[in-house]
Amino acid sequence: MDFKSSEQAVGPRSEDVLPETATAAVKVVIVGGFGVGKTTLVGSVSEIRPLTTEETMTQAGVGVDDTQGVERKTSTTVAMDFGRISINEELVLYLFGTPGQERFWFLWRGLFEGALGAVVLVDTRRLEVSFDVIGRLEERGVPFVVAVNSFPDAPGHSVDELRAALDLPDAVPIVLCDARMRSSSRDVLMTLMRYLQTLAMTQEAS
Numbered sequence: 142m143d144f145k146s147s148e149q150a151v152g153p154r155s156e157d158v159l160p161e162t163a164t165a166a167v168k169v170v171i172v173g174g175f176g177v178g179k180t181t182l183v184g185s186v187s188e189i190r191p192l193t194t195e196e197t198m199t200q201a202g203v204g205v206d207d208t209q210g211v212e213r214k215t216s217t218t219v220a221m222d223f224g225r226i227s228i229n230e231e232l233v234l235y236l237f238g239t240p241g242q243e244r245f246w247f248l249w250r251g252l253f254e255g256a257l258g259a260v261v262l263v264d265t266r267r268l269e270v271s272f273d274v275i276g277r278l279e280e281r282g283v284p285f286v287v288a289v290n291s292f293p294d295a296p297g298h299s300v301d302e303l304r305a306a307l308d309l310p311d312a313v314p315i316v317l318c319d320a321r322m323r324s325s326s327r328d329v330l331m332t333l334m335r336y337l338q339t340l341a342m343t344q345e346a347s
């Protein structure tokens with residue numbers, strides 16, 4: 142038997158290796174309601190092959206997961222998505238996508254430990270899913286930005302309308318995005334990093 146090919150497959154691929162210049166690693170959590178695009182965002186932006194735990198929706202999810210407006214979705218993330226993106230030569234973000242459905246909240250406890258900030262992904266067709274998620278982040282004091290994913294049949298709301306609907310303070314950035322596009326997903330993460338920097342600076346000043 143020839144084991145050569147499988148032996149060659151073992152070991153990190155070049156794109157999996159962290160650049161030697163990386164000096165800071167930051168943990169970021171991507172959170173939001175069911176089917177809002179978390180797995181898509183982590184997948185589009187990650188420079189390593191993202192890890193995803195998806196499970197085909199079963200009877201167990203019927204009546205629990207709200208599939209209205211996302212009829213074509215047949216799998217749901219039960220644990221989390223994991224990805225990595227280098228912002229520059231020194232700074233690396235580790236991305237943890239996690240479900241917003243209430244029955245997965247037990248996952249949240251450990252997840253936010255050491256997280257510098259979060260991205261709340263929002264689908265304007267189902268804004269109410271985001272209320273609980275945002276409430277829980279505020280409770281925990283986790284800084285976050287809101288990214289509104291653009292679905293074709295989603296009602297168009299202005300940023301001001303969304304801010305009012307989500308009851309967000311003026312300081313919290315709201316950005317529109319298309320999670321399928323790497324550049325758009327990257328912009329969301331950059332917005333979060335800039336926001337965190339502003340918060341750090343205001344804290345220092347006070």
Ligand SMILES: Nc1nc2c(ncn2[C@@H]2O[C@H](COP(=O)(O)OP(=O)(O)O)[C@@H](O)[C@H]2O)c(=O)[nH]1
Pocket residue numbers: 173174175176177178179180181182214217218290291292293318319320321
């Ligand atoms: N039109 C559009 N579709 C998206 C976008 N992001 C995700 N989707 C689609 O929405 C569905 C749910 O996305 P998924 O990432 O699995 O959602 P999750 O449950 O939050 O992980 C998938 O079929 C995606 O292809 C987006 O920005 N625009």
Ligand SMILES: [Mg+2]
Pocket residue numbers: 179180181217218
């Ligand atoms: Mg998912």
